Amino acid sequence: MRSLAFALLAFSVVSLPPMRLHAAAVQAAAAKTNIDDTWQGTLHAEKDLRTVIKISKDADGKLRTQFFSIDQGGRAIPVDATTFQGGQLVLKIDAIDGLYTGTLSPDGTTITGQWKQGDKPLPLILVRATPDTAWAIPEPPKPVPPMAADANPSWDVATIKPAPPDEQGKGFGGPPRHFQTRNTTLNDMISFAYEVNPKQIVGGPAWMETDKFDIVTGEPDAPGAPTGAQVKAMLRKLMAQRFGLKFHEGKQQMSAYVLTVAKDGIKMTKTDGDEHSGGGFQFTKLGHLIMRNQTMDDICHGFQGAVFDRPVVNHTGLQGRYNGTLTWTPDETQFAVFNVKIVPDESPDAPPPIFTAIQQQSGLKLDAEKTAVDVMILDHVEKPSEN
DSSP: OHHHHHHHHHHHTOOOOHHHHHHHHHHHHHHHHOOOSEEEEEEESSSEEEEEEEEEEOTTSOEEEEEEEGGGOSOOEEOSEEEEETTEEEEEEGGGTEEEEEEEOTTSSEEEEEEEETTEEEEEEEEEOOTTTOOOOOOOOOOOOBOOTTOOOOBSOEEEEEOOTTOOSOEEEOSTTOOEEEEEEHHHHHHHHHTOOGGGEESOOTHHHHOEEEEEEOOBSSSSBOOHHHHHHHHHHHHHHHSOOEEEEEEEEEEEEEEEEOTTOOOSEEEOOOTTSOOEEEEEETTEEEEEEEOHHHHHHHIIIIIOSSOEEEOOOOOSEEEEEEEOOOOTTSOGGGTOOOOOOOSTTOOOOHHHHHHHHHSEEEEEEEEEEEEEEEEEOOOOOOO
């Protein structure tokens, strides 16, 4: 037993050749300073959210990152830009208006930083994961194949209830094959489904603007994930069935905004996506807009449905879909649909008004004009039963 113990001790103090010592030191130093690895940490927001960041390096040395909020699902959130210079890591995620900035520790094991989404910065410390400590990332939901382009689906089941009196905000959407509205008036639903501004809805009773509803649907009666156009077509059918909506079309002269391309040209990024690729017209806060995979018609419909008190007409002549962001200081005439009182930001570093911002940031232009606009003239509408 003694000879065995001595042999082990002797083995433990055998020196490495100088070249091997140098290589080991270089490898250890690289392990401390490289950023391309898996990092994880908990974001303490309204509830704790475990965050996993996977950073890889291309053959040309460019860094790419996948961002996961694993308590909210296993789907990776695309990171638009990753930079690492002088020990400082910056991740920019346009889709959710997210920004992470952090500093790598001298021993290379942690990144101490801040997560910012909108105006709410939160501390986020990331640690370098190992095979033993790495959190499991849930399997993302399997993609639902698209619904046939010629399908004409309907919802067999839909529940319509008055919204709670204290409910805040409003919304439309849901996962594939499911749809709901939250705190929406019938005018809101018509604006969404028919892509019109409320001023283009003529002749309805006053309750259409005041009574608010929550709608939850079952699945469509056709297989596959419906496109946005198919969802809107189903909502049009639902309003005809449950609200008795009937109307005829006409034209009226009214004030509108006309969207054109500014003289310096479009600054948004053209995508190769289609109507099945997802996207959205999303506000992370009033005055900060994220546009993903949007046509110019989509952008006009978004502006006239959420921001302005009048229709927005597309005269850009641009085809295809675009990504972009827009940051401006809203004024008291905007976002009336959300029933909020806007107090303009008059600080010296406040973003510009929307008319300036859209030219500078998107290469588009909005002009106020009086023009003939399509309108919906209501013939019949009634309050729905709850079920």
